[in-house]
Amino acid sequence: MDRLGKFVTLYEGGNLNDDERFALMALIVASWDDHVSAGRRDDSLEMRIQTHLSRQFELHETTIRYWSRNDALNPDAIFSITPSMRNILARRLNRAS
Numbered sequence: 001m002d003r004l005g006k007f008v009t010l011y012e013g014g015n016l017n018d019d020e021r022f023a024l025m026a027l028i029v030a031s032w033d034d035h036v037s038a039g040r041r042d043d044s045l046e047m048r049i050q051t052h053l054s055r056q057f058e059l060h061e062t063t064i065r066y067w068s069r070n071d072a073l074n075p076d077a078i079f080s081i082t083p084s085m086r087n088i089l090a091r092r093l094n095r096a097s
Helices: 003-013 018-037 043-055 057-068 082-096
Strands: none
Touching (some): 003 043, 018 043, 043 057, 043 082
C-alpha cells in the first residue's frame, strides 16, 4: 500500500480529533492530487476520499473550496483533482438549495 492508502486508512481507523482529521485530510488531498497528476488513479481509494469529504463537509469545506479553484480565471490553472472537488461542492450546494 502506498502512502496515500496508508493516510486514508489512518483517517478511517485513527482515534483522531477534528484538528487532526482536518490536517490529515489536507495531506490526503494533496497526495491524491499528486497521484492523479502522475497518472496513478485508484477509483476505490478516490471514492473513499470523496465519501469522507462529503460526509464531513463542514470540517473540510475550506479544503474542498481551495482545491475546487472556483476563483481560477484561467481554466488551465486548476489542480488535477479540481473536477472531483467541484463535484463534491456542487452536490453539497444543491442539497442546501
